[in-house]
Amino acid sequence: MNIKIQDSTHSTRYIDIYITQRTFDASQLFIMLIFSFFKTLTDQVITVELKNDLSITGTLKSVDQFLNIRLDGISVEDPERHPHMLAVKNCFIRGSVVRYVRMAARSVDTTLLEDATRREAKEAKK
């Protein structure tokens, strides 16, 4: 989080720290929501696109609070270009390298998710 302290008076500093704290709590809440959402996708087939352009499809076996993902029975989108994963059966993807997660539309209850995010946003504003 990039917070600049513009002048060195005590009051300004106090406000800045307060904002930092608040942003932190809000993002924590948000991660918890996404974490719970991913848990509902367990045992479904998803495609994870990594930040090195590798796309891996497999069955979601588990997810943790860092949004690390464990996939079973994996296949790579373009095996000609990426033969690096030929002998791999399952893998653990670090949450920090995930660019996108693609899933079937029917496995997501969008209305429920929308409501939940709005509720979180409201909570964070308090």
Next chain:
Amino acid sequence: MASIESYVDHLVQVILYDGRIIVGKLKGYDPRTNLILADSVEREYSTDQGVEMIPLGLYMIKGDNVALVAELDEEKDSTIDYTEVKAEPLGEIHH
């Protein structure tokens, strides 16, 4: 943690942030994905020759550099002739 517990004492293939691939026996890990690999070998892919195997020995990898940990099917891995596999090396992680 989304469980790499079951990978301990198995042959794993680790992909790093800079695109390097290291294969070794997983000896230990922690919640920050710091890893200890025994008898590790770097597999260097290139387009003009087969995969080059560079022995590294016992390796400790700091979690910040780890992109992916995969369990290798040792049987399947031994059937692949890596001297014939040509591919572009994996790219770096771009945020």
